[in-house]
Amino acid sequence: MNFCSDNVTGVAPEIMAALAAANEGAAMPYGNDECSQRLEAKFSDLFETAVTVFPVATGSAANALALSVMAPPFGAIYCHAESHINVDECGAPEFYTGGAKLVTLTGSHGKIYAADLAAVLARSGAGVVHHVQPAAVSLTQASEAGTVYSVDEVHDIAEITHAHSLSLHMDGARFANAVVSLGCSPADITWRAGVDVLTFGATKNGAMAAEGVVFFNQSLAETFSYRRKRSGHLFSKMRFLSAQLEAYITDDLWIRNAAHANQMAATLAAGLTSLPGAHLCHSVEANEIFIQLPEAVIEGLVADGFRFYRWEGEHSTTLRLVTAFNTREEDVTAFLEAARRYSTVDSHTVLGELTTV
Amino acid sequence: MNFCSDNVTGVAPEIMAALAAANEGAAMPYGNDECSQRLEAKFSDLFETAVTVFPVATGSAANALALSVMAPPFGAIYCHAESHINVDECGAPEFYTGGAKLVTLTGSHGKIYAADLAAVLARSGAGVVHHVQPAAVSLTQASEAGTVYSVDEVHDIAEITHAHSLSLHMDGARFANAVVSLGCSPADITWRAGVDVLTFGATKNGAMAAEGVVFFNQSLAETFSYRRKRSGHLFSKMRFLSAQLEAYITDDLWIRNAAHANQMAATLAAGLTSLPGAHLCHSVEANEIFIQLPEAVIEGLVADGFRFYRWEGEHSTTLRLVTAFNTREEDVTAFLEAARRYSTVDSHTVLGELTTV
């Protein structure tokens, strides 16, 4: 009954089985094992184009390493003010790039918009020695607000990005959830729409610790392997990273897992929005729900043992609820039943009591 | 029959079991799970003193992060010229410290010696603004030459290190092998001898990907968690790192594994040194053997399917042979039998044939 995040989950059984299988016998280290060697072909199949892929263990590493080959130390990386790379990585992009600057945009519902980006790039200071130089754009798919960029939206952003000779990065920590939501192919929402480099997340959707940095623009990949090694992200027993990613994209596991998570979120959101006083902050397009609920309902849920985060502060009545590949339908049902139960209490009374304190 | 390295091994069954056990249920991320929470107490027990311990997934990360809190960007880190941090990490210490300089010493058999260190520190340029400033000493235990520092040797190095107000780091990628070799307690060879920070390796000795950065000098640990996060080495599903380390130090698994590896190395070394033309480069004190063998023997072993590295160049007749926690006794026996068989061939003939090519 833990809706705090999709990273509170364990490992999907298919991936645990793959780790056990990978454990047979000796294997050459640092990616020279058979599983790692066949990974690139499998990802190229998945994306319907030749890609270069580098497994790493965390999303912060994947994002920061990707950006380190897309922006020089004096570069500017355009991203949403609420993006994970800007807010939740303790400055990892700055560290890996040698000090590039994250220039933030503040689009609604966690997304950046082509028109805003165009306006910012029009006065970017490109070529002027006093200013950091435009280098890359990063968008998060699905976004940190649980919304999803459409193919057209990504395409428009990519067009402006490339028109200014910048590269486009997609932080896909919840890429699977976005693909399911869009119902498109992974190719359509990435390179066909203009994405140069994708952080292909697996950890939140069933892996133990595995992300793939996927280069559609392979010329950008040239120095990646040195940067990965030098940051301590080249695993000696690489087979165990590769095996996770291989299992993840085998037999549509990643799609099936994300489809379940999205379905659970949709069910939960539908139930909650019918409650009096409930207000959905963003449309629920993936596996995250941001919703305002009456304080009495929140306190009741907490008392019943449900776990989740109040968003933006301990006194906030906005919750973030995250579903995952292994969220149980009965837990969603129980959550909704409890919410309804606490909702029938006269919330005005409760709030009145609170204000007298 | 792969003697290339101890990182060609898979995962010890006890650790696979621990990963499976850790997979039960939801757990709070980023080290807020139960397993991670109890790790510090377990390591404190193991080392008989209060320690701070940070799990990370690779040895390079462990070393570089440890050094990043021990040396400022303008600092000097004294280490062996052949040390892993100097040669095999693609500049990770320089990256993590923001550009500190590794100043190398060249002691015999892979070790640095107190007298040499004293001589170098006596002319270190401390306090002179033109020179990088002495900050830390790093030694590898067991060393990259398969030798082991005695307690007295570490103590003497620590004394000089601290007399100059530097900190002492121990790269313990094969720490278990060293402890077994010395027959001492982990405390004796670390903090009691003067070590401030230890990279406690587990990956080479049976873990999937896990190392602990252990601070005996806890004041050095103050900023570590931010540096770990910002380098992408804070795992969201941290329980799977912690579970490896916990299993590793439970019921002396780490000691049993290393004892087996060392025993296999001793057997292999004893057999090989009796061959005509064999010459041991360094005394075998842990689980690595550096030995010169006749070319005919080497080629025979390769032809038989044994795998290992020629050391320092493809034409070298010096081999590195590494045993591990799961090296099978029958493989060692087979290796020795094959070596003896090829050794009886008239090597002059073979070499003669080669030179006619």
Added chain:
Amino acid sequence: MNFCSDNVTGVAPEIMAALAAANEGAAMPYGNDECSQRLEAKFSDLFETAVTVFPVATGSAANALALSVMAPPFGAIYCHAESHINVDECGAPEFYTGGAKLVTLTGSHGKIYAADLAAVLARSGAGVVHHVQPAAVSLTQASEAGTVYSVDEVHDIAEITHAHSLSLHMDGARFANAVVSLGCSPADITWRAGVDVLTFGATKNGAMAAEGVVFFNQSLAETFSYRRKRSGHLFSKMRFLSAQLEAYITDDLWIRNAAHANQMAATLAAGLTSLPGAHLCHSVEANEIFIQLPEAVIEGLVADGFRFYRWEGEHSTTLRLVTAFNTREEDVTAFLEAARRYSTVDSHTVLGELTTV
């Protein structure tokens, strides 16, 4: 007739004379000359407290080096969105700190305000490993909008800064103009109000290339000399930097120069604001004027050979006009006469003509 910036000026005669005097005979390098040796005492007198002072040649170096000892690589530096360190130094603070993040506030008239800072620091993420850690606040005195922080304003900002255990930096590229504007002592507006480190600018106000980094909080200065050397900002012939700073603070030259510049700005502003269609963007409190003028007036001034910048874009009708220590009264008079002359032309006609082109 160049009002582009105070850095289009040459060197004040008193400072040229000091350079010539400093050129007599041999002198030990790197600050071991007599002039450099006595500088600290002179600055301590000036500021009525013991200070440590480091001469460097540029404002960007002074600011970045100052911040590099005030914020760790994972630190956050709070500053105005339009501040020089954020906008005009090509990422120098990020470079020198090893990747700290500049977190921006957007107060009116180029200033940050205590209440806004308090609000931002209240949700700063201090102690949470995912976020960069609050480290320093930087304010610019006089501000980039030509306004000046009062003693009370600096005091209030300092109070909040220190309450959160951060340090306070003042970018004083135009510190002299601010001091003249306030009519206070240098001590009152710096350490007595809570400033920890000051970039004491001289270049814009008559020096050739000299700024002093002044530490009131001397414990912060500990590693400065190494950082200065390692960034290439320790001059071998240091006497020529020190001589500039010494002459600058001798016989109130810095105050006299700034007083003249401020007076010229006041005269210019007073004249321009009386023109029809003129709109002052910020109150003129130092030596910079930001003013909207009719396009016809701007074009007339340009045609007459006056030089200045259109602010924020080539089609902007907002000008920045900067006066300096050597701005001639007759040039100000000529500027105002020309502006009045072009102002009497029917601007509608002119604009009409333009649109027919």
Added chain:
Amino acid sequence: MNFCSDNVTGVAPEIMAALAAANEGAAMPYGNDECSQRLEAKFSDLFETAVTVFPVATGSAANALALSVMAPPFGAIYCHAESHINVDECGAPEFYTGGAKLVTLTGSHGKIYAADLAAVLARSGAGVVHHVQPAAVSLTQASEAGTVYSVDEVHDIAEITHAHSLSLHMDGARFANAVVSLGCSPADITWRAGVDVLTFGATKNGAMAAEGVVFFNQSLAETFSYRRKRSGHLFSKMRFLSAQLEAYITDDLWIRNAAHANQMAATLAAGLTSLPGAHLCHSVEANEIFIQLPEAVIEGLVADGFRFYRWEGEHSTTLRLVTAFNTREEDVTAFLEAARRYSTVDSHTVLGELTTV
């Protein structure tokens, strides 16, 4: 009578005059003044080829900035163990490159030799992810031992450097002295011999604080201006840097100054080597002398007020004596007379007296 270094000198009168001339009127900042604008053509004339040149104020900045565009963060820079960049810049190359590693060679008389470089590059680990990647070679002309590379020596080093796809940097802090010593054209000893980037020193040879970073391989210069700005080395009043460099190369001032310095060194060396017990460490080919002298002579010279450094330690009897553009012939004569005088004293007696103290 100060022979400590050529940086104890002031500024040549021709350069002081140029600074005064540059001080006339307003000038656009950051290199947009007329003097800065014509500098590139003048340097192109001097070197008989199209070059890009960037003025900076210090040699450490020039070297570190040059290397920052020649080596990636994971790069290796090959240089002499005693080179200024390795020993005397407090890690500036590491800072500016983002952590590249200086790999040292130990050739005699302060020089690296083609054969040694070839041997090191043959086992450089190029293309192997575990090792820093070969990127640049740096040699110092004249060397830190006061010796000079011949055109053939530079050519041979360049050939190997380029054969491995590395770039060749020349630290020319005393480039003028080397050119005079060789009697060749600046072109012959730089780009015609294969140098890609030159630090063209002026400070030690008569400038106040000015060096030019000269790119013969102009493609390397692409990002230089951003890196210079972001390190605080772009001067607002750039005309004063450019004016120094322009005067320095006008009417052969740089050659005349260096010729005098070299002549003074030759006279001094010739006189000293005739003394009993004198031993020259390196042949004197530029303006530096490294010589062992009897302790009694050294102490006598010190007592007479001559200043110089004991080299490598306060008890060393090896001296470094440096002459400069303004060394007076009578000072050299006086030095030699004093040395001869103290040399006739029975040095055994003197040392005996000392030991009784």
